[in-house]
Amino acid sequence: MNSQGRPTDAGEATPVLRETFTGNRGLQIEEALIFETGREDATGVDIDEPASFASRLGDHARTSPIGLPGLTEPETIRHYVRLSRNNYSIDGGIYPLGSCTMKHNPRLNEKLARLPGFADVHPLQPISTAQGALALIHALAGNLLTMTGMSAVAMSPKAGAHGELCGMMAIKAAIAARGEGATRNVVLVPESAHGTNPATAALIGFSVRAVPAGETGIVSAAAVRAALGPDVAAIMLTNPNTCGLFEREIVDIAEALHEAGAYFYCDGANFNAIVGKTRPGDLGVDAMHINLHKTFSTPHGGGGPGAGPVVLSERLAPFAPVPYVVESGGRFDLVEHKGESQSFGRMTAFHGQMGMFVRALAFILSHGADGLRQASEDAVLTANYVRVVMGDLMSAPFGDRPCMHEALFDDHWLKEAGLTTLDFAKAMIDEGYHPMTVYFPLVVHGAMLIEPTESESKASLDLFLMTLRDLAFSALRGEKERFQSAPSLAPRRRLDETRAARQPVLRWTKSAPLRVGEP
Numbered sequence: 001m002n003s004q005g006r007p008t009d010a011g012e013a014t015p016v017l018r019e020t021f022t023g024n025r026g027l028q029i030e031e032a033l034i035f036e037t038g039r040e041d042a043t044g045v046d047i048d049e050p051a052s053f054a055s056r057l058g059d060h061a062r063t064s065p066i067g068l069p070g071l072t073e074p075e076t077i078r079h080y081v082r083l084s085r086n087n088y089s090i091d092g093g094i095y096p097l098g099s100c101t102m103k104h105n106p107r108l109n110e111k112l113a114r115l116p117g118f119a120d121v122h123p124l125q126p127i128s129t130a131q132g133a134l135a136l137i138h139a140l141a142g143n144l145l146t147m148t149g150m151s152a153v154a155m156s157p158k159a160g161a162h163g164e165l166c167g168m169m170a171i172k173a174a175i176a177a178r179g180e181g182a183t184r185n186v187v188l189v190p191e192s193a194h195g196t197n198p199a200t201a202a203l204i205g206f207s208v209r210a211v212p213a214g215e216t217g218i219v220s221a222a223a224v225r226a227a228l229g230p231d232v233a234a235i236m237l238t239n240p241n242t243c244g245l246f247e248r249e250i251v252d253i254a255e256a257l258h259e260a261g262a263y264f265y266c267d268g269a270n271f272n273a274i275v276g277k278t279r280p281g282d283l284g285v286d287a288m289h290i291n292l293h294k295t296f297s298t299p300h301g302g303g304g305p306g307a308g309p310v311v312l313s314e315r316l317a318p319f320a321p322v323p324y325v326v327e328s329g330g331r332f333d334l335v336e337h338k339g340e341s342q343s344f345g346r347m348t349a350f351h352g353q354m355g356m357f358v359r360a361l362a363f364i365l366s367h368g369a370d371g372l373r374q375a376s377e378d379a380v381l382t383a384n385y386v387r388v389v390m391g392d393l394m395s396a397p398f399g400d401r402p403c404m405h406e407a408l409f410d411d412h413w414l415k416e417a418g419l420t421t422l423d424f425a426k427a428m429i430d431e432g433y434h435p436m437t438v439y440f441p442l443v444v445h446g447a448m449l450i451e452p453t454e455s456e457s458k459a460s461l462d463l464f465l466m467t468l469r470d471l472a473f474s475a476l477r478g479e480k481e482r483f484q485s486a487p488s489l490a491p492r493r494r495l496d497e498t499r500a501a502r503q504p505v506l507r508w509t510k511s512a513p514l515r516v517g518e519p
């Protein structure tokens with residue numbers, strides 16, 4: 001029996017965990033909703049009684065309490081601190097979510113982002129007082145252009161999906177300017193694409209034509225040629241793709257698109273695997289978003305906002321949105337209005353996520369060109385380490401070939417054990433690991449997509465892999481209970497995910513308060 005009461009071989013039984021009086025498990029606190037603990041008569045502030053006044057609300061005045069919970073300041077702080085402890089984060093442990101790149105955010109970035117000149121800058125303050133902030137945005141833009149080999153960059157999009165929208169709006173404007181707005185209305189999207197790609201295309205009125213992913217996991221130029229026609233406006237192709245593979249026919253694909261009068265939108269969410277190794281501009285890309293929060297650190301998911309600058313080729317540069325920063329004689333200015341230009345307009349009210357810009361530039365400058373290249377190489381190396389170490393136990397859908405920054409497995413190897421990808425993922429939680437991405441990409445049955453961030457040490461990767469191997473052996477030995485009852489050590493057991501999706505309870509309703517001593 002190990003320290004967590006888990007049987008170390010199939011013969012021993014798992015002890016039943018004793019329920020506690022509080023519902024807490026050790027220092028893992030069972031946190032009630034703020035509406036359940038709050039009282040209407042409690043408050044965290046001391047406000048003077050208002051002077052008496054004559055209400056002018058008449059019949060509109062409330063007759064019953066508003067029902068907001070009242071808590072003292074310490075109670076409020078405890079509630080949110082406890083909730084925050086339920087967050088899993090890259091700062092707490094390895095976060096192997098494929099396609100999501102949970103990147104370590106160096107503390108240096110935080111220090112710089114907190115400098116008052118950046119942290120307190122207001123989008124409406126006079127330009128003359130925001131010169132440093134504009135210089136930083138300009139410097140970051142220049143670095144992105146150097147790394148991608150493109151002509152222009154739109155800095156304002158606030159996430160990858162928002163960047164997709166920006167790039168596709170530039171393409172739409174370019175097509176309209178050619179007088180083909182009514183006829184070129186199809187966007188090609190490979191079957192393995194991230195869901196945001198077809199959603200973006202559809203959102204701005206394109207219809208989507210699927211391109212088969214192919215047996216090798218990459219898109220073939222022949223398949224793209226077969227789908228091309230005078231009605232095609234663009235392709236949205238991810239590179240490296242969502243199967244963790246480099247699109248080896250990308251240059252041929254770009255040529256085919258351009259010959260057919262279409263544009264090449266590249267989803268650059270996985271740029272972290274190729275920075276310093278290849279430039280999208282040299283591959284024939286016309287537009288590509290960069291998830292700053294995946295490639296150049298900056299918090300991601302639950303940790304803060306994102307940023308999705310979009311780089312554009314010379315052909316699309318005239319259609320870039322406003323605002324953008326210009327420099328003349330050492331003075332920075334913002335072009336806020338499109339005027340007579342061909343710009344498609346504006347993506348957001350202001351200029352983008354300043355905090356993300358600071359963090360991304362800090363990451364870029366502190367790494368330098370050689371460090372950025374090494375980060376890409378390390379991302380690919382760690383993913384291949386996972387692929388090779390697990391390759392004798394888990395099945396890979398596209399054979400034994402090198403991957404880029406993430407290793408993809410399917411559920412073929414689990415079939416005989418009568419277990420599913422979900423079972424395996426849930427058992428990882430009991431071992432203290434956030435599961436990998438599961439059931440994505442959709443083209444792979446029972447997909448398990450593992451992206452170990454490049455900053456993981458060999459020791460942490462080895463412990464993770466030993467755990468995965470222990471789980472895999474356990475699955476192959478037929479120890480179903482360990483998987484099908486998992487997670488058994490988490491605050492919540494396995495949820496009925498179908499019911500949660502189909503009949504979500506979105507509204508809390510008050511029930512009778514529990515009296516002390518009640519069972």
Ligand SMILES: Cc1ncc(COP(=O)(O)O)c(C=O)c1O
Pocket residue numbers: 099100159160161162194196238242267269270291306308
């Ligand atoms: C391939 C791909 N494209 C687009 C996106 C969307 O990016 P964001 O989450 O920043 O909107 C993601 C994010 O997971 C992705 O993996």
